[in-house]
Amino acid sequence: MKLHLHKDIISLNTTRTELNDQEVCDRTIAMLSENYTAYFAPVILSGKVTCVNQCHQSHPHPKKCMNEGTCQVSSQGPFCYCLHTDVNWYFGEDCNQQVHKVGLYAGLAAVALIAVVTVAVLAIYLSINKRKVKKNKDIKLELVNEWLEDDFEWPPQKSTSYSGAN
Structure with missing residues (x-):
């Protein structure tokens, strides 16, 4: 240039x-x-x-x-x-891929709460059921013990003698 x-x-x-x-x-x-x-x-x-x-x-x-x-x-x-x-x-x-923090925390809290409530309900149910089973077992054992302690006399057995005569 x-x-x-x-x-x-x-x-x-x-x-x-x-x-x-x-x-x-x-x-x-x-x-x-x-x-x-x-x-x-x-x-x-x-x-x-x-x-x-x-x-x-x-x-x-x-x-x-x-x-x-x-x-x-x-x-x-x-x-x-x-x-x-x-x-x-x-x-x-x-x-x-957007995730709302509050929604995630609320969801996790709800799941945790449901898990805690479920465990608590199961623990209460098992405790109550265990008591019922133990109570039924105790009642049956008591009945058996009463039966054994009673002066129960067996009826005398009939003795049958067979004679050789017919």
Whole structure:
């Protein structure tokens, strides 16, 4: 490129070079660290080549965040910042598996309460049943003991003698 200055005229000689979309994008993101360049791609927006990262909806492989999460690109790639982490847990990397903390705690408390009540009812039932069985056993034993202690006299057996005469 040559620049000529004359009194009232400035002429600029330029040479035109053809670049493909990827080269335009590569030159645009050249100031970024190499760790970030893999997450950008050229797209045509409003008739112009624009470099967008994977958080942009026009990217060929966009990162989509669910439940109002926001996408950001780091040197490790795109990731989602999930909102409301004070009241929710997110088990998916895209904020898609949302668990309400209060609901989880309430559910766990309900299950624990049901388990405690069930164990208490079973313990009471077994205790009552054991007493009944012991009481019935004691009554039967008492009856047997009374029977054994009674001066029960067996009726005399009839003696039959067989005589040889018929």
